[in-house]
Amino acid sequence: MNVTTPVAASPHPLEGAESRGSEPTCVGTDGTRSGRVSRPRGQQGTSADRQSRIRGVRWMLACVWLLTIGGCAMPQPWVKPHERERLADPILQWQGDLLSSKNSQHVRDIREGARGANGVQGGGCGCK
């Protein structure tokens, strides 16, 4: 027959953890809970050095990041006028024959009573 000892409910969650021994003690020398393992007086300087080193590494990473993005161009999704050579190709026109398409457009204007929205002027070179 197994006898189980009832564990009293701890008023503070940390106290239960301490009793189970899963976490290092969090009670400092002055009795306050600091959230860190208390170290002997001789090792306090080492911890400060470590923090300073971490800060230094963070600064260095920030510097490397800044230098890296400094070399990048700003994102430019638009096409500049001097880059529109292929967009200005006549094959990109909607209509192959300008005269017949004008005629069709005129007929459409008369019959449908519709006008405009037939495209844009220019060949796409961005010259205007």
Add this chain to the structure above:
Amino acid sequence: MRDLIHRRSLMAVILLAAAGAARAKAAPDALAPDFTLRQIDGANLRLGEQRGRVVMVNFWASWCGPCRVELPQLARLHDKYRGSGFLLLGVNIDEDAAAAKALAAKLGITFPILLDSKKEVVGAYDLNAMPATVLIDRDGRVRHLHRGYKDGVEQVYEQQVRALLRE
């Protein structure tokens, strides 16, 4: 003290990054970005070696309609002032140099045509228009920028060239 060093190093890095991001582009009263390009006949031409002359750099392409209208006007300007210390450089940005040669022959252009098929020079000048014209004085400084072409602008070109030649 260490914080101070960190702040100073951060400032230095920001300034370095800003300097790296800044590109040399054409701006009034600034030195014109130098370039060396191959001419249509095969010889190289460097802008920096033209100091002492009033130089007009015109960026054009065979696929650009207004450029075709502007080029004969520029050829007339070049023929008129070439003996007075004026040089007109036509920078063609066609991918295919044969198209530039054909159009230059068709329009009877006599001024030097430079080939910028990789679009490096036009990108460095960054004028955001086609055609684009830059007027450079005898000291190599940009004096006038013209973006695009409008009818009658050749008269403005002529006035500006004459003024620069008189300096």
